Amino acid sequence: MATTAHVALVGAIEDMARAQRETGAWLARTLECGRGGLALARVLQRGPRQVSELAHLLRVDVSVASRQVAALADAGLVAREVAQEDRRVRTVVLTDAGQALVARSAEAAITLASDIFAGWTDDEIDAAAAQFRKVAAAVTAHNSALSAHSSPAPLHPEREIA
Numbered sequence: 259m260a261t262t263a264h265v266a267l268v269g270a271i272e273d274m275a276r277a278q279r280e281t282g283a284w285l286a287r288t289l290e291c292g293r294g295g296l297a298l299a300r301v302l303q304r305g306p307r308q309v310s311e312l313a314h315l316l317r318v319d320v321s322v323a324s325r326q327v328a329a330l331a332d333a334g335l336v337a338r339e340v341a342q343e344d345r346r347v348r349t350v351v352l353t354d355a356g357q358a359l360v361a362r363s364a365e366a367a368i369t370l371a372s373d374i375f376a377g378w379t380d381d382e383i384d385a386a387a388a389q390f391r392k393v394a395a396a397v398t399a400h401n402s403a404l405s406a407h408s409s410p411a412p413l414h415p416e417r418e419i420a
Contacts, residue, residue, distance in 0.1 A: 271393070281370065289363055291335075294318075294326045296363055299335060299352060303360045306339065306349040335359055 286293040294316075301307065301315050313323035327350050330336040335356035341347035352360065375383055 285363065285366055285370070288366055289359060291333075291359060291363075292326075292329065294322070295330050295333075295335070296359075298323070298326045298330060299356050299360050300363065302336065302350060302352045302356065306351040308347065308349055312350065330356065 282293045282296075286296050289296065291299070297316055298312055301312060307315070309323050309327055310320055312327070313320040316323060318326075327336060327338070331338060331350075333355075334353055336350050337353050339349050339351055341349060378386075
C-alpha cells in the first residue's frame with residue numbers, strides 16, 4: 259500500500275532524475291561529447307567491452323550502443339578490436355583521446371560537485387551518497403527480479419498463434 263512517504267520518495271526521485279539529466283547535458287556540452295557517448299566512454303574506462311555488454315550496462319538497446327560506438331569511433335575516442343582467441347568477437351576500447359575525455363569528464367564532475375555542494379559538510383555529503391546508493395541498489399534489485407520472473411508482453415497479443 260502506497261503511503262505519503264512513498265509519494266514523496268517518487269517525487270524526489272523524479273526531481274533528481276531531472277537534475278541529473280540537466281547536469282549530464284551541461285557536462286556533455288562542456289566536453290563537446292553527447293551524453294550517451296560520454297556514458298559509454300566512462301564505462302569503457304573499466305576495460306574493453308563488447309557492444310552487447312555496453313548495451314546491458316547502459317540499459318539501452320544493442321542498436322543504440324552500436325550507434326554510440328560508431329560515433330565515438332568516428333571521433334577517434336574508441337577503437338574496435340578483434341579478439342585474438344576468437345576472431346568473431348569484437349571489443350571496444352578507449353583510445354588515448356578517449357581516455358583523456360574520461361579524465362576531463364571526471365575532473366569536471368568533481369569540480370561541479372564541489373561547487374554545488376560547497377555549503378555541505380563532508381558528513382552530509384557522505385550521508386547523501388549512502389542514501390543514493392541505497393535507493394539505486396533497491397531499484398536495481400527490484401528491476402532485476404522483475405526481469406527474471408517475467409517476459410515482455412507481446413506487442414500484438416491478438417496475433418499470437420497458440
